[in-house]
Amino acid sequence: MVKNEERLLAAAIYGISFFTAFIGPLVIWLVKKDESSYIDYHGREYFNFLISYTVYAIISSILVLVLVGIFMLSILGIAAIVFTVIGAIKAYEGKEYRIPFIFRLL
Numbered sequence: 596m597v598k599n600e601e602r603l604l605a606a607a608i609y610g611i612s613f614f615t616a617f618i619g620p621l622v623i624w625l626v627k628k629d630e631s632s633y634i635d636y637h638g639r640e641y642f643n644f645l646i647s648y649t650v651y652a653i654i655s656s657i658l659v660l661v662l663v664g665i666f667m668l669s670i671l672g673i674a675a676i677v678f679t680v681i682g683a684i685k686a687y688e689g690k691e692y693r694i695p696f697i698f699r700l701l
């Protein structure tokens with residue numbers, strides 16, 4: 596059973612990303628990853644998500660020249676917000692959520 600503090604910090608990794616996309620989640624993950632495998636899982640999942648969607652955004656930005664990238668960037672932005680909110684909710688519920696369409700590098 597996952598403790599309430601772990602669930603709250605795992606959800607905070609996703610939630611704080613709306614204000615500081617990189618620094619806030621990184622601090623939480625680095626401080627607590629050795630103490631909790633649950634926080635480590637969600638930290639890895641979030642940073643894999645961040646890396647993957649950054650790559651997608653770069654590719655979409657290049658494809659703006661072909662006009663397809665405009666559509667892709669809008670879909671990407673909506674998907675990033677939706678998956679971040681779902682990740683925060685699932686983390687707070689104590690579930691391990693796997694964000695779709697990401698590379699698992701970490």
